[in-house]
Amino acid sequence: SSRSTPWSSHNTPEEPAAEGDAPAASEEPPKKKHKKVEVTVVSSEPGLAKSVVQDLKEVENSMASSDRLVFDTEVAKNALEEYIYDARDKKDYQWAEFLSESDKETLGNLLNAAEDWLYSDEGEDAAKSVYQAKLGELKAIGQPAHERYREAEERPRAQQAFFDLVNKFLAMAENPEFAWLPAADLQQVKDKLTAKKEWAMNLVKKQAQQPKHAELLITAAQLQREKDEAERIAVVVFNRPKPAPKVEEPAAPAEGEAAAAAPEAEKKAEEPAKEEDAMNVD
Template sequence: VISNAKNTVQGFKRFHGRAFSDPFVEAEKSNIAYDVVQLPTGLTGIKVTYMEEERNFTTEQVTAMLLSKLKETAESVLKKPVVDCVVSVLATAFDTTLGGRKFDEVLVNHFCEEFGKKYKLDIKSKIRALLRLSQECEKLKKLMSANASDLPLSIECFMNDIDVSGTMNSDCEVFPKNHAAPFSKVLTFYRKEPFTLEAYYSSPQDLPYPDPAIAQFSVQKVTPQSDGSSSKVKVKVRVNVHGIFSVSSASLVEVHKSEENEEPMETDQNAKEEEKMQVDQEEPHAEEQQPQTPAENKVESEEMETSQAGSKDKKTDQPPQAKKAKVKTSTVDLPIESQLLWQLDREMLGLYTENEGKMIMQDKLEKERNDAKNAVEEYVYEMRDKLSGEYEKFVSEDNLGQPIKTRFQESEERPKLFEELGKQIQQYMKVISSFKNKEDQYEHLDAADMTKVEKSTNEAMEWMNSKLNLQNKQSLTADPVVKTKEIEAKIKELTSICSPIISKPKPKVEPPKEEPKHAEQNGPVDGQGDSPGPQAAEQGADTAVPSDADKKLPEMDID
């Protein structure tokens, strides 16, 4: 705002819908730092420097720029696209008399007039009494903002030791008393071609801006009748509950004539009613509360008698097969194009939309350019510090920064990868040794597969040793002989060949199947009962018959 005040636009919302000749715009010029100009349409434009050239933008374009920026900010925070935008227009936007001080003044004037009539007091002649009334009116205004009922205002010893009191509520008078609102009117015109209606405010002095025009409404596709006469066009205008005026519909009445054998001429009832109606006003319950008077009934009965008498005379004068013209009417809806005051037409709106898209793309390009410049600056500061630090051993005479950075990164990562490759080779060599020693853990592996593992491991060891020897002879300022990507590829290759073979599980050994047990039929099964139990053994010992070997010989006397 301070460094680039001429190109920083702020407080532009108050210029919406304002002509450059509006006194309000003239008064605001002294409060802004940027320039405002008159556009070809008469509106107020904003003059800034864009892409090194002076450009005039409308207030609508500047508002679109602000909304686009807010949309981008919201999407970056919410992490999702934003598709809806709600714009609120307060009642105080273009009415300078809706401020708090103006409300206080209205209340003070009201009670000055009321107390003058009621108590015969000239309040404005005493400044102290006027200030007391102003303070009480300010309190009353705050109470009315939260209460809709009648609120009292009382002041003791106001003037000449007189106590005054009054009441006030927050009801609003939108329309005059007994005014039918909302309401509609039907206007009838006779035209041969499309025409335009212009709407104006009837009391320009009550408007907050000097232009009393509301809008223009063009009624399209109006054509003459078949005989070349003017067509009857009915236009319906309406003021809604919010006090907004609009042309709601328009219709054209077409008259068709045809010859038929019927003697009496029939006329559509709708056509008859439309012929009578030139300017109709549709008010709530207006038609229902107007019954037909006896005079109207009398006129209609006379018309019917006259038509019947005339038809009887014609029947006697004309042949029975005489052809009479039959009139039919039909209603055709007409399109309406509305052009509100200071409203953008479709062509201009499309042009502004296209320009906004171009400016959004230009902003993206400018952002990418600034990001690239910042990246270069950041790279320069980073390299300047590291060239005299960790990159010092890898610096060559070439004025190139990326090769130095690459050589440093390679020297940092290469020993770790060679160490990992060596661990893999050592692991597979141990497995090969265990297999050759016919250990139980690997005896199930196939000899051909293990030969393949041994061959791959030996090749990887030879490759690693040769690359290490060559790299140790290479200078740090030269490009490395082997890169980290090659070492990673070698580790992956060795693992893919050897790991599936050595991790092959042992085949499961199935236990021998048991013979099925047959059921006991005539005695014990599977040797059951061969060895008696403890009790049976004891009983057997008591009842057992001694064998011949166990029998004792009788004692003999030896002489």
């Protein structure tokens, strides 16, 4: 039996190319043309221009200065008001003995005038410098009185401390325990401290005779400085270390004494030997 072969297009024989048919030539794509164009690029940071920023900073600083001035003015105004009430109270109590009658009257008048001005339309909205000037006018009388009052409290303690220290070192300069120190140095301490003591005693006595509202002749601060200086003068001398006592070596015996001591030593050495011989005989 015959076997049939299935038909397939792959089995179809290729037809020979017709004569004269040449293969089509591949066409080249058209070339792209490039054109250079200059582009101006300007770089910038985001935000405001520097000139604008500078202007804003100046405005900000001006506002801050204005706020500060308002605050400082209010502080000056409050300081004046506070001093008026404080000084009026102290004028008749703490400062009473430390103000002359004329100063007391003058200060009272100034305080009343300053209070009236402060609560007027002019004083309500004045400049900082005006408040400060008003306060300075009041303090020109009140502050010295306050200093005299404070000195009356502090000066007695400063006097006592000064005289206690000076007297202590003057006593040490006379103490035989310190006789090993050079006499010239001890005398220098005594001279300088005695001079300071006489200076202080003279001014303290005069100050006690002054009215309490008079100008101060000596202050607690002066006494403290003199005390510190007196201490430095004395400490330099008295803080020196005491030298160790000299250890004396025994003197060597003279030649004649050594010769006389030799037979004596031999005699003492023979005595125990004789005693031992006597014991053996027994």
